[in-house]
Amino acid sequence: MARGNWSFKAQNFFYLPLVLCFTAAFVDSLNEEGHFLLEFKKSLSDPNNNLGSWTNSSDSTPCNWMGVWCNTDFKVTSLILNGFNLSGTLSPSICNLSHLAELNVSKNFFFGQIPNDLVYCQNLEILDLCTNRFHGELLTPICNITKLRKLSLCENYMYGDMPEEIGNLNSLEELVIYSNNLTGNIPGSIGKLKQLKVIRAGINFLSGPIPTEISECESLKVLGLAQNRLEGSLPVELFKLQNLTDLILWQNRLSGFIPPEIGNLSSLELLALHVNYFSGLIPKELGKLSELQRLYIYTNRLNGTIPRELGNCTSAVQIDLSENQLSGFIPKELGNISNLQLLHLFENLLQGSIPEELGRLKLLENIDLSINNLTGTIPLEFQNLRYLVDFQLFDNHLEGTIPPELGVHSNLTILDMSANNLVGSIPSHLCRYGRLIFLSLGSNRLSGKIPYGLKTCKSLTQLMLGDNVLTGKLPVELYKLHNLSALELYQNRFLGPIPPEVGRLGNLERLLLADNHFIGNIPHEIGNLMKLVTFNVSSNKLSGSIPHELGNCINLQRLDLSRNQFTSDLPDNIGKLVKLELLKLSDNKLRGSIPSALGSLTRLTELQMGGNQFSGSIPVELGQLTVLQIALNISHNNLSGPIPSNLGNLQMLESLYLNDNQLVGEIPPLIGELPSLLVCNVSNNHLVGAVPNNTAFHKMDSSNFAGNNGLCRLDSYNCHPSLTSSTTRKRSWIKQGSSKEKLVTVISIVVGLISLFLIIGFCRAIKGRQPAFVVVDDRSKPDVLDNYYFPKDGFTYQDLVEATNNFSENAVIGRGACGTVYKAVMADGEVIAVKKLKSRGEGASVDSSFRAEISTLGKIRHRNIVKLHGFCYHQDSNLLLYQYMENGSLGEQLHGDGTSLLDWNARYKIALGAAEGLCYLHYDCKPQIIHRDIKSNNILLDEVLEAHVGDFGLAKLIDFPCSKSMSAVAGSYGYIAPEYAYTMKVTEKCDIYSFGVVLLELITGRSPVQPLEQGGDLVTLVRRSIKDAIPTIDIFDKRLDLSLQTTVNEMTLFLKIALFCTSTSPVNRPTMREVIAMMIDAREAVSKCSSPTSESPLEGDAQSRDCVEF
Structure with a gap:
């Protein structure tokens, strides 16, 4: 097939006068196929004028037009218009080109349905409509174009079932339909396609089992069905496909055992079964796969030991078995895989020592054995690995010293050995080559001084040595x-x-x-x-x-100066720190009055100033801190005067401590109406009147109000506001009645007070030993089957069984790698979500670490965090009880079936709410929580579409005070930060990256995973679009009303924020607090300025371009 650059050249000047005389006739000399193409062009918009050569001018044929290819008979055989920035509908007139064999309009903005009349293109061999906006069902007529060899419809909005007629395409070699909204089962007729080599149907909603008929596609090399809803076991018949090189089934709902017959796939190079529900043992037959290069079976339920036969996979480059329940020892035979570059075994139950043979893998770059039960010392052989870049062993029980020459021979970038029992000094050469970026050795018993080699390591961005016994200045x-x-x-x-x-x-x-x-x-x-x-x-x-x-x-957001010996007044200019969310000044010797400037700190969620010598009155400006949520503590000072009534403005406040001061007057009624208040301690003051009479105050312990002679509860005996307002009236009450009655009254009061103090003392002693959120696991009592905590009475495990109809499939509202979520309608009509966790293994259902994690999570309260109501352990079931979200997930709203359109204002509020929730996890939880799996499906929406960050319940806690960093949960594909590929380190900046992807979803309406041809993810797609100067408005979700310039302007600013969040380098990404500030500033900027948006969102912004790193 030749390129159509043919042009007519007059060879005989005899015809020249004739041409001059009949110019009009010459203009009309364009052949029939040229007119068909001009007809096709009429339905298109071409803003970049890529089809400028398509004109009815001097050409007799269209063969030299852009994108047109012809054969030697000047017949159009190929039309290749990919990436031309065209929009419009696909005109069926294209089928008038009788010799057309290839039609490629991919990477454009075609919309509407694929026309039925395309069936008349009977000579088509290649049809590529990928990466457009086509919608509608996968048409049966296409399945009648029997000469088709390649059918590519990926990255569109196609829906419905795959038609049975797909089996008619007996010449088909490639079927590429990933990233659509296809549903239903894969038809068994696909087994008729004997020539089929590639199936790529991932990122859809395909369900049901994998049909055994696929095994009849004897030429098949690539089977890609990842990110669907496929269920059932792996059909043994699949393993007859001797030509199969890539088996890609990750992130489905597949279960059962991995069949040993998998060892028959002698040509297999890639096996990706991760993020499913496979259980049982890893088959030793995997050792037969001598061509296997990449083995990914992480995040399943596999148990047993790692088969030593894996050491026979000598071609393997990457092996990831992490996040399972594997036990036993690490087989030394893995040291035989001489080409191995990446080995991930983290978050299992492995024990024993690290085989020294692993330290002899000369090409090893990345090894992560973290979060296991490994013991012994770190083999010295690791210090000789020349290519070692990322070395992570944190959260084990390793002892001994760090190999002294670690870093001498390699360009170490990431080193994390935190949370072990390591002793000795920090090696001197960790940064010998100046590449070390991240060093975490916290929570060990390291001693000595910081070595000189670290003190001069200019590449370091994070140095975390906390919780050791290091000395010196x-x-x-x-x-x-x-x-x-x-x-x-x-x-x-x-x-x-x-x-x-x-x-x-x-x-x-x-x-x-x-x-x-x-x-x-x-x-x-x-x-x-x-x-x-x-x-x-x-x-x-x-x-x-x-x-x-x-x-x-x-930019300070967290300031903690507590438990020191600071004196003098608190400087007024602390009010300039308007981004503060946490301020702790407690237990010092600060004096003077509390500055009214604190009222400027309107982002504070926690204010701790107790245990000082502050005097004067409580400034009324504290009532302006309307987002205070965790606590306001000004106890144990010398404050006087009344409690300001405008503290009743603190609608989110949960704990208020005013005790041990000199306060007078009554408790303002507005404080009694605070909807979130859990604790109000006003003890040991001079307050009078009645304690607010509502449910929250009824639940509070009486010790919160003790030490106020004129204060009582309305529900107690003889408590009336009129009787407690003055000492005189109290005396007159005591004087009433006979002498005998007085004596009885006095004795009763004395006995009652003594009993009260004893009870209070006992309760305080018990309270001091127990956490606020209790999870009980009493294994010493075999008769105790249910251990649970609920904030209110009346719930039992049996109630949950009844509320979910015995955890039936009809009650299922979600599934994930962590477990299954059920909708539970309680007897009183309350609806909650119950997450039934995957088993943690026999005897490990409520171990101490799990108990501590749940205890911490139970304390989390934020309006943009899904509330954890409680936890229940019943026999082998671990249940987490969450707040129910009426509108499901953001992912369902944007990409799911029956999508309900969210306008831009709703999307803005969802983005801001999710950012607030994530920010709370990062900065206000102690220990800090890094979500590790931020995605649109984990942002849940309540009845008014307010965002709540969910699925953090099983996120691993990162305790900065213990310097415990984690890399176990990498996140979901499309959301994973790029540095994870070489660091396997999850930091808060990974959450920032994932959140940036969510912003791009909100802006573009596209899913996070994109075709490999466009980089494979949404971030790459958007960056390439900007780099190719595609107008910003064309990147935006066309389902939104883009007629308002203010909407376009604000979306453009959000696009900048999203690109900032998804910067390649984590150092360049903002913090979550900075993201929130930018969001708020974006709306304010748009409201103040209505200047038109530029064609490129970063045009004229050099600094932003540097951050975005195209």
């Missing part, structure tokens, strides 16, 4: 590490002053020096750290005044 050299964004040295034995050179770390965002022996003042130079977000120097011996310059750290 803070080395001045550390403050030359200008790339540092996190310096965590808490819970060590550092001493001396904090050097003023700390002010040189201009990129520092997190400075944690708590629980050491630092003395002296906070240096004034701290005010130079303009990017500082978290500053914690609590539990030291710092003294003097709080520096005025601290007010220059305008």
